[in-house]
Amino acid sequence: xxxxxxxxxxxxxxxxxxxxxxxxxxxxxxxxxxxxxxxxxxxxxxxxxxxxxxxxxxxxxxxxxxxxxxxxxxxxxxxxxxxxxxxxxxxxxxxxxxxxxxxxxxxxxxxxxx
Amino acid sequence: xxxxxxxxxxxxxxxxxxxxxxxxxxxxxxxxxxxxxxxxxxxxxxxxxxxxxxxxxxxxxxxxxxxxxxxxxxxxxxxxxxxxxxxxxxxxxxxxxxxxxxxxxxxxxxxxxx
Numbered sequence: 466x467x468x469x470x471x472x473x474x475x476x477x478x479x480x481x482x483x484x485x486x487x488x489x490x491x492x493x494x495x496x497x498x499x500x501x502x503x504x505x506x507x508x509x510x511x512x513x514x515x516x517x518x519x520x521x522x523x524x525x526x527x528x529x530x531x532x533x534x535x536x537x538x539x540x541x542x543x544x545x546x547x548x549x550x551x552x553x554x555x556x557x558x559x560x561x562x563x564x565x566x567x568x569x570x571x572x573x574x575x576x577x578x579x
Numbered sequence: 580x581x582x583x584x585x586x587x588x589x590x591x592x593x594x595x596x597x598x599x600x601x602x603x604x605x606x607x608x609x610x611x612x613x614x615x616x617x618x619x620x621x622x623x624x625x626x627x628x629x630x631x632x633x634x635x636x637x638x639x640x641x642x643x644x645x646x647x648x649x650x651x652x653x654x655x656x657x658x659x660x661x662x663x664x665x666x667x668x669x670x671x672x673x674x675x676x677x678x679x680x681x682x683x684x685x686x687x688x689x690x691x692x693x
Binding site: 497499506507508509510511514554556558566567568569570571572 | 583624670672681682684685687
């Protein structure tokens, strides 16, 4: 079936560096994408979202880029901090009859070294 | 604003036993979701409620899993009988809309089936 996947399962960066987490999706009908952060022992926490009619959206220290041509999504974190260490998931909403149903990717573990 | 509340936090049972999880969504959130998260994977939707009606339960193993949301507020998820492969974190989420936007997750119930 359709799925969302991640290229890199782990990412290690130094504090202050910029981080880029990538995600590939396969459902061309998906029209809404979300990035979640999950810390150990907690549920996923919303970071930022983007609709398919946009190719870039910025938040506080985070930017999401969407390339519909190659079905690729990325999350950029500026000036990464130790508190950013977590597992990051991308999720897609296929719309249509699947509206409301999010499909999550595998996740990328981000480790930030002080 | 109070978040999504779940209990218990942890549960250990033997296979073939029964278990139930409870969720109290954010006040005013009409949509409630139950997700299963197996270690090392992203969350997978089990069931979605809109008020007290089921919107999507296509991935719920109905021979052993059941869920209800009486009065459109709290929800319970039950497994009877449990299997070893049911070991996972069971996450409850809620949102204002039914379109899969801005889901707020609880901390989950970690289930170990021995």
